[in-house]
Amino acid sequence: MYLKIKRLIDIILSLIGLIILSPIFLVLILAIKLDSKGPVLFKQKRVGIHKTYFYILKFRTMRIDTPKDTPTHLLQNPDQYITKVGKFLRKTSLDELPQIWNIFVGQMSIIGPRPALWNQYSLIKERDKYGANDVPPGLTGLAQINGRDELPIDVKAKLDGEYVETLDFWLDVKCFFCTIVSVVKRDGVVEGGTGRIGNKEIANNKARNSK
Template structure:
């Protein structure tokens, strides 16, 4: 009952309340991003949604508008392209706030497997083994409080599968508060890793 009904209701109510309460912060960040560098306020990135459908994830833009259109980890020196305000937004994860809109629209959930990049074929394939592609992706998930960027693809997919297998209100609450702790400690964040296609930053641009 929770997975099929109450989870979506909770997502909608919390994201709606969050959007209203955080609107002043949204406005302040939008002004800062616009003043810091030329370009749009929001950054859109093609991601994998439920049942491997595509959707555009929203974030506050943290990189210059002339940044090559490739994942951050493929850039030789990502820091060259990250704006001054972007460094702060990434470190504090405030760049992720616009994903509240994705949740409100039903493209994401608060808790779930982090949406893979459209070209993360290895992660998408591994998740298929655990039915982790058949639920709404989340703002945060079990893998994000257990190492996130530091985890190998196989381990990340296995944790996503474990979450899907045991979805419950109690587990979602534990992951939610575990995420707050991880963000405050900046655990497991990596930038510019070229060894594999990772969802860099928390959780990357």
Template sequence: MYNKCIKRFIDFMLSGIGIIVLAIPMLIISVLIFIDDPGPIFFTQKRVGLHKKNFKLYKFRSMKMSTPHDMPTHLLSNPEQYITKVGGFLRKYSLDELPQIFNIFSGKMSIIGPRPALWNQDDLIAERDKYGANDVKPGLTGWAQINGRDAIEIEDKAKLDGLYTKKLNKGGLAAFAFDMKCFFGTITSVLKHDGVVEGGTGEMKKNKDKVSE
């Protein structure tokens, strides 16, 4: 009941309210993006959705027009060189993700769920298959995002997504409570900037290795 009806109702209502309340702030952000680096305000990418069906994900553009498209940030050589001044601020506070409320409103995403992989992130998609994490709707934020985000290895990220999937599939009050834990945990993580490492997938493990050397 929670997974099929209540969760979607909450997503629809909150994203609808968000679109109205955030209309002016998003307009201001749009103007600043264009002034900083003229070009499209929004950035779209093909992402993997429910049951591995692709969809277009929306973000505020935080990188320069010269940035290679459809490439994960951690695969870019010196990713900082591509990030605009406004984009750096947006990414630091996760404001570049705001346009995804339209993805949530349309039903392609949920507020809470595994972050949607890029269509060409075969390693992450394959790892998530092991845990059934590709068979739940992707989210704006999730369990992996409050437990390391960019700093954790793909294998560990998939395991965390799998744990979320297991909790969600239990349904009922337990699933709702876990979603709330992810939601409020995200607020704390954003304020602390936890796990935000440009080009830094696996940085948590690398740092542990350095300590052990």
């Protein structure tokens, strides 16, 4: 039942977001075009609900010669590929704004497990254990407010499973507002590695977020 209400909320909020943020979209599009060669939007094949595929949208933050289908945190020297405007977009998470369209058309939800790359087989397999591949992926979720890029795959999948198991309005509200705090503080953003946060730190993060 809640999934139907959740979808209605997604449609309303994403439509409002597209309208209100349209001036910001125009400014960012102009900045990207003036900064480097290439398209404004970056499309990437991701895993959606029930392991179907869709193309996630982002503002392009990297040069067009960047290795394809490789998570940024797995690149040996990601800074060499990130554009000047891209650094700002990534720091502020504004590069994620085009995903409002993915939400509006039903490929994503505002809150849910972050969609895996099509070739992140270990993460996809681990999520199967918790049913985390059977709900719409989200712009942000429980894993994103508990470590983001620093989380090892097994911990990330377990947190996604906890989200699916609970799946209620108040958890979505919590994830939404905690994400705003995380973006401002840049918690868990890693451009050159992953799985760096220890289990003790994860537990501390979860304890803080539950208060």
